[in-house]
Amino acid sequence: GDSVTQMEGPVTLSEEACLTINCTYTATGYPSLFWYVQYPGEGLQLLLKATKADDKGSNKGFEATYRKETTSFHLEKGSVQVSDSAVYFCALRQYGNKLVFGAGTILRVKS
Amino acid sequence: DSGVTQTPKHLITATGQRVTLRCSPRSGDLSVYWYQQSLDQGLQFLIQYYNGEERAKGNILERFSAQQFPDLHSELNLSSLELGDSALYFCASSAEGGATEAFFGQGTRLTVV
Secondary structure (H helix, E strand, C coil): EECCCEEECCCEEEEECCCCCEEEEEECCCCCCHHHHHHHCCCEEEEEEEHHHHHEEEECCEEEECCCCEECCCCEECCCCCEEEEEEEEEEEECCCEEEEEECCCEECCC | CCCCCEEEEEECCCCCCCEEEEEEEECCCCEEEEEEEECEEEEEEEEEEEECEEECCCCCCCCCEEECCCCEEEEEECCCCCCCHECCCCCCCCCCCCCCCCECCCCEEEEEE
8 A cells, every 4th residue: 555654753953954854655656745744732734745746845945856766755944943843744645535644753953 | 724623622531431523624625534643653544534425444443433414524433432542633624636735623632541
């Protein structure tokens, strides 16, 4: 079945450091790919998405590029802030179907 | 605010009891999904309804059931509760279509004591 693998955390960075959270997927078709973020005590929020190969999703300084050849969708940010501390989930979705999530990666940014 | 409303926010109940969690999707969304988030299992898909009909089933226990009503709100019923059912239960909704994202509610935190 479809699956998503994320790098294990927690990831601890200093403010203004560069961030990369790796995400790879296994899917039979051509899924859409998503990054969701969960801030402490809150629900999931969509951070960015990409619907086909080579698409780049971006939002709030975060970016991820849909790489079909490596089945990857790594999340990157050039300069993190303390307010970026959260749990980040990579997910895939086949047409009209459920989301399949990775295990989540905790990001801690210290000032 | 995602537009998806879940009630209640918190629920504490005893083992063996039955509870009902409620979800109101975003206006116009026909699909409703239920997910369970626990420390050991992560985010697990439970069940999906589309316009009142069950569309997909995931790792949902037989003690759990759901339905979607004509006004498109959904309820998740959990019965014969066990300590291990303690988790955060999320509802999400989406319009139908391949690229449409799902919007999540704030979740219901269930604690079974």
